[in-house]
Amino acid sequence: MHNNQKKIGSELNPNVSVDCVIFGFDLEKLTVLVIDRGEISAANGPRLALPGNLIYDDENLDQAANRVLEELTGLKNIYLEQVGAFGDPFRIHKESDREWLKSIRAQPDARVITVAYFSLVKIEDYLPHASSFAKNAGWAPVNELSELAFDHFDILQAAKDKLKQKIKIQPIGFNLLPEKFTLSQLHRLYESILDKPLDKRNFRRKIQKLNILSNLKEKQRGVPHKPSSLYEFNEEKYQELTQKGFDNFGF
Template identity: 55%
Template sequence: MPQHAINPNVSVDCVIFSFNNQELEVLLIERSAGNTDKVDEIKALPGNLIYEDETLDCAAERVLTELTGLENIFLEQVYTFGDPDRISKKHDQDWLRSIRAHPEARVITVAYTSLINKERFNLTPSSFARNAVWVKVKDVPQLGFDHNDILEKALDHLKQKIYIKPLGYELLPDRFTLAQLQKLYEAILDDKFDKRNFRRKILRTYFIVPLNEKQQGVAHKPAGLYRFDKSLFHQM
């Protein structure tokens, strides 16, 4: 078997979330190598077939890097999508013909997700990604394949998870205000919270620790900055 033989039946797709201080965003690629204008307009999640000799987790990391340039992202498996006709829409087939040996083969895909602070990473799209772009989750257009369903599932997963683990520190700067954190929770859960109750609840955890610093350069009373203390968190 050649070293990087491709498994024609199994792919991975990555749903990478970020936060622009107001809204959740998701990372999409714009397809290149299409033959028609139509094809080029379609966005999709970064994803591709796996190699025969790599784990699913490794495949997800590799594919994400190849398509977007993001490296060392901790990806978590979400769900597997396997409708027999999930890639057989005409636009999708047109495009697959330009990049795959067996564009018609049935492909099941394993979805992965992660949260990152987009400020900390550079996007350097390559492979068949003409471009990689952050799109507000609320503005996501019709995507290729069943990628809207995949995004939906990843969002559900995220909502579930934020109740269990205090996610989201990956999405914020190292030092953040409680208002930023609250906006983030509100964006993920698509809800509004009372400021006092939110602060009380957060500070009760003890691993969001206040720094003796304040915001700079805002046209109002500057907020205190906080950081997430990983060691305090893990010892709970």
């Protein structure tokens, strides 16, 4: 599953990196996968950073982002979208960053442009403590982060904005939920991403009217309250909808 092969014949480009904002949803709130850089630069900068790496000269940007994502999580074929390019000259020249930079094989004096991506992961598919990858990576609630290394906090903010905007237009939220989910979970997901409360009844009405969910003949089990029915996202129905020119969820 995890590809650790060295790339024979290809070289790292010292000037271009990709950083990934990997979102998850723990059924309560939005989370993001961050890496603990350890004590190396604890004195001068935040320990937590977004996963990222330089790109190889023989891969395109999307490939590089997928590679970074796979190297960290072992996951392939994940929803991934570009946020944009970031980079001030000399932004990484601080002495305290040198060790960290070496660890990702960057040249401390090089000027680096970062292309940021965000991706949406079913949190159940990547449980860091149960994984062999990156022992120093973990899910952090998006709203509890107040700083990140380098310009990663700006990148996180941009990724949140892009996600917020995108979910008003395309039903990408399902990538954050289990295959089978309840309307309440979907409701909480939208509230988390849009960062505002949504009326329960109005939300359910709006979603159901779109007719892009399959109501499974199946209910939650073992919950200490009335069990909810489970739904699945129906790609075919959504395709029908878009072919009618639909491009706005009205949130």
